[in-house]
Amino acid sequence: MILPQLLLGELSGLLGILVLLTALYLQSQTFVDPTIRGVAVQSLLLALLFVVLFLGSGDVNLLYLAAITAGIRGLLIPRVMLYQVRRFRHSLRESGPGQRVPSLVIAGVIVVIGGYALFKTALLPTLSNPSASVPFVLVLLSLLLIATRRNALTQMTGFLEEENAVLYAGALIAPSMPLLIEFAVVLDVLGVILVGVILSATRDVLKSLEEPELEQLTG
Amino acid sequence: MDQSLIFVALLAAPAAGAAISLVPRDGVEVAASLASSAAAVLVSLFLLASGASGAFGLFYSDGLTRIMAITISSVFFTSVAYSWFYVRRINEPLIRFRWYYSLLDLFAFTMLLAVTVNDLGLVWIAIEATTVTSALLVALERQRTSVEAAWRYTLIVSAGLVASLLSVVFVYYSQGTLLISDLTGSSIRAGLLMPIAVGFALVGYGTKAGIAPMHAWLPDAHSEAPSPVSAMFSGILLPTSIYALVRTFNLLQGLASFGAMRNLLIGFGIFTALLAAIIMGHQRNYKRMLAYSSMENMGIILVGFALGGIGIVGAAVQIVAHAFAKSSAFYESGNILVAYESKSMAEVQGVAWRLKYSGHLFALSCLAVTGAPPFGVFVGEFMILTMALSTGNVALVLLLAAVYIYGFIGLNRQSVRMVFGQGSAGQQADGTTPGPAPRAAPQHEHWVSVAIPLANLAVALVIGVYMSPMLLQAAQGMVP
Numbered sequence: 024m025i026l027p028q029l030l031l032g033e034l035s036g037l038l039g040i041l042v043l044l045t046a047l048y049l050q051s052q053t054f055v056d057p058t059i060r061g062v063a064v065q066s067l068l069l070a071l072l073f074v075v076l077f078l079g080s081g082d083v084n085l086l087y088l089a090a091i092t093a094g095i096r097g098l099l100i101p102r103v104m105l106y107q108v109r110r111f112r113h114s115l116r117e118s119g120p121g122q123r124v125p126s127l128v129i130a131g132v133i134v135v136i137g138g139y140a141l142f143k144t145a146l147l148p149t150l151s152n153p154s155a156s157v158p159f160v161l162v163l164l165s166l167l168l169i170a171t172r173r174n175a176l177t178q179m180t181g182f183l184e185e186e187n188a189v190l191y192a193g194a195l196i197a198p199s200m201p202l203l204i205e206f207a208v209v210l211d212v213l214g215v216i217l218v219g220v221i222l223s224a225t226r227d228v229l230k231s232l233e234e235p236e237l238e239q240l241t242g
Numbered sequence: 243m244d245q246s247l248i249f250v251a252l253l254a255a256p257a258a259g260a261a262i263s264l265v266p267r268d269g270v271e272v273a274a275s276l277a278s279s280a281a282a283v284l285v286s287l288f289l290l291a292s293g294a295s296g297a298f299g300l301f302y303s304d305g306l307t308r309i310m311a312i313t314i315s316s317v318f319f320t321s322v323a324y325s326w327f328y329v330r331r332i333n334e335p336l337i338r339f340r341w342y343y344s345l346l347d348l349f350a351f352t353m354l355l356a357v358t359v360n361d362l363g364l365v366w367i368a369i370e371a372t373t374v375t376s377a378l379l380v381a382l383e384r385q386r387t388s389v390e391a392a393w394r395y396t397l398i399v400s401a402g403l404v405a406s407l408l409s410v411v412f413v414y415y416s417q418g419t420l421l422i423s424d425l426t427g428s429s430i431r432a433g434l435l436m437p438i439a440v441g442f443a444l445v446g447y448g449t450k451a452g453i454a455p456m457h458a459w460l461p462d463a464h465s466e467a468p469s470p471v472s473a474m475f476s477g478i479l480l481p482t483s484i485y486a487l488v489r490t491f492n493l494l495q496g497l498a499s500f501g502a503m504r505n506l507l508i509g510f511g512i513f514t515a516l517l518a519a520i521i522m523g524h525q526r527n528y529k530r531m532l533a534y535s536s537m538e539n540m541g542i543i544l545v546g547f548a549l550g551g552i553g554i555v556g557a558a559v560q561i562v563a564h565a566f567a568k569s570s571a572f573y574e575s576g577n578i579l580v581a582y583e584s585k586s587m588a589e590v591q592g593v594a595w596r597l598k599y600s601g602h603l604f605a606l607s608c609l610a611v612t613g614a615p616p617f618g619v620f621v622g623e624f625m626i627l628t629m630a631l632s633t634g635n636v637a638l639v640l641l642l643a644a645v646y647i648y649g650f651i652g653l654n655r656q657s658v659r660m661v662f663g664q665g666s667a668g669q670q671a672d673g674t675t676p677g678p679a680p681r682a683a684p685q686h687e688h689w690v691s692v693a694i695p696l697a698n699l700a701v702a703l704v705i706g707v708y709m710s711p712m713l714l715q716a717a718q719g720m721v722p
Binding site for chain 1: 361363364366367370371373374377378393396397400401404405407408410411412414415416420433434435438
């Protein structure tokens with residue numbers, strides 16, 4: 024054991040709070056660039072947290088998870104997304120309900136408080152791990168991000184945040200679960216397909232995704 | 243013979259098809275996909291006849307597995323065959339045709355994997371992989387709407403499926419294993435986490451199965467995908483997700499929380515079916531209308547599985563019959579789209595005169611998917627209603643009856659207008675009431691475009707009038 028357990032516990036708690044703060048930061052952004060950078064920072068913080076958890080438990084799975092999180096969601100996917108932003112200048116800013124920052128931040132805070140209350144009532148008695156409330160709340164925040172944004176790239180950051188949250192939950196609750204790494208890989212492959220292939224499919228796609236409605240896709 | 247070899251062969255067929263399809267030589271992709279899908283049908287027939295039950299190495303089989311395998315391979319085969327007629331008519335496809343066939347094979351492979359593996363974690367991976375393999379298929383026609391639909395499909399379904407990953411984590415945390423054979427063979431440890439796991443599975447797999455209110459992607463993807471892909475989505479992808487949900491739900495058998503979660507599933511199922519039945523009759527796009535009909539059927543199937551007893555047999559029969567009938571309807575919608583170049587019902591009138599066979603087959607398919615006797619869907623729906631009656635839940639019986647009647651009238655009224663309606667000749671110059679449009683001249687129909695939907699519709703009919711002992715045995719074997 025390199026570091027005492029107490030210190031590792033404090034460190035993982037601190038990193039968990041920082042991850043949660045990045046989620047609230049994402050809620051407060053109307054521009055696409057900082058949202059992408061925010062989710063990249065969140066992924067890197069999470070990778071660091073996995074390393075801390077590894078130091079505490081010695082489970083090598085966590086180390087692999089840290090490498091995948093930092094490499095793919097911390098660096099590769101955000102890089103491809105930033106490239107998309109530079110390619111389509113018009114999609115730099117959120118439109119529609121995503122512009123109402125104060126309301127969205129308030130909604131985010133309500134989700135954090137409500138989510139924690141729900142976790143404490145429904146899950147804490149069985150899970151007996153209070154730290155697991157952070158990924159639980161993070162899942163709710165990521166769904167809020169996807170639901171309230173119209174910009175395809177911001178929705179994508181919501182997906183990455185949700186992925187971060189669930190892998191965080193997996194690592195906290197059941198780090199020895201078989202296939203945890205495979206879960207991360209499959210989700211990342213999907214992420215790469217989303218940003219790399221579908222968004223690049225046609226040059227007009229980002230513009231079309233921001234339009235309030237496509238007449239044929241209603242009803 | 244080692245029975246696990248049956249499963250290996252079942253998966254090897256589409257995997258080999260996917261690899262060979264990529265050989266850059268004209269016609270190879272069609273031949274390879276046809277051969278691999280035909281092989282998958284033969285192997286799954288063998289699996290159905292063998293009655294294999296229990297764990298076989300990495301694989302697990304029971305009645306539900308056998309029914310899903312034959313349904314998936316059959317619709318896969320007919321979709322590959324129909325693709326030969328349909329996709330070459332697409333101008334400027336998003337991906338090359340050999341990639342299309344390869345992805346179609348991989349799509350079938352991932353669905354077959356999901357219903358045969360003996361591990362809930364691998365089931366989740368396989369279902370997530372169905373999204374990976376099918377995302378580009380939705381956008382094949384390279385329209386703005388189809389790319390938008392592919393985006394919505396991938397994002398909404400992936401966001402939902404992440405919730406079902408939490409379900410897998412909770413099952414492992416509370417039971418210490420993800421092996422289906424271990425989980426079904428032993429007594430499940432009670433606790434609050436198991437019903438929560440089923441709740442997350444309902445949200446996650448329910449999103450992929452088109453269960454309301456998580457269904458937003460479904461009408462878009464079904465209406466924008468090429469018709470053979472829409473047929474696979476509706477006929478086999480949605481039931482594959484229901485399969486994963488049912489597998490998780492069944493873990494609660496014998497636990498105190500079973501009743502409450504059963505009611506939750508029934509509630510979501512009936513809400514989905516009712517919502518779809520209401521919306522269906524007000525659609526302007528005939529492919530969207532068929533998509534809502536799939537939602538209605540999935541809602542009813544979910545109710546059947548949750549009710550238990552003969553409801554499970556009814557749900558299994560409905561899965562098979564709906565897959566054949568709905569794929570037939572989607573293939574015919576492809577024929578109509580090729581002829582009229584429009585998905586708008588207002589622009590598609592008098593199909594029976596212009597496309598004599600496809601028009602009539604479309605009307606018959608719509609009758610079949612809405613539970614008209616003697617088609618198989620009717621038998622499934624009747625069994626589910628019988629089970630609901632036996633529970634004495636009057637509200638549920640009335641709601642189911644309302645769904646059946648409203649759905650039947652909504653869809654068939656629209657399809658009859660399309661097929662036999664004459665439309666209007668437009669406003670007359672003197673302001674008088676417009677008269678009927680002149681009937682369109684009959685158009686030549688390619689034999690493949692008629693034979694495949696006809697064959698599928700015939701199977702849906704046969705299931706209704708003659709219940710195969712193999713199918714019945716598999717369905718009855720699912721009742722705990």
